[in-house]
Amino acid sequence: MFNDIGxxxxxxxxxxxxxxxxxxxxxxxxxDVTRTIRKIREFSESAKNxxxxxxxxxxxxxxxxxxxxKTFIRKQLDNEDLGLKEIxxxxxxxxxxxxxxxAVHSRDSDTSSASSAGxxxxxxxxxxxxxxxxxxxxxxxxxxAT
Numbered sequence: 001m002f003n004d005i006g007x008x009x010x011x012x013x014x015x016x017x018x019x020x021x022x023x024x025x026x027x028x029x030x031x032d033v034t035r036t037i038r039k040i041r042e043f044s045e046s047a048k049n050x051x052x053x054x055x056x057x058x059x060x061x062x063x064x065x066x067x068x069x070k071t072f073i074r075k076q077l078d079n080e081d082l083g084l085k086e087i088x089x090x091x092x093x094x095x096x097x098x099x100x101x102x103a104v105h106s107r108d109s110d111t112s113s114a115s116s117a118g119x120x121x122x123x124x125x126x127x128x129x130x131x132x133x134x135x136x137x138x139x140x141x142x143x144x145a146t
Contacts, residue, residue: 005013021029048064055062066072 017029018026052059052062066075
């Protein structure tokens, strides 16, 4: 409950409680606070049990922590019935990337020999301006655009 409170903060809270309530009233205040916390816990547990009884026997394994979206997704991804672990283990990213790079390099070497007539290394010179069409040349026709 108080996982994020450091020792200095805890000492500060104790000193503040002694100053506010006084050393003679402090034990009674602590008892009242613990009694209230106990009642709240009992109330929440009885509410959880009432909800479980109302849901019926098919929701016997229902946990209220599953209502947290992060917990729900984590539990569903770890579910053995879906077979996601086999899919995750069967997918090798390094192997897939190697296949893609091999395909790109082989395609690049195949097309570079056909299209590298005047360009060095089979690359297209992007700094060169495209040729201007002659007066008899018609622009390309796109049937889908018209």
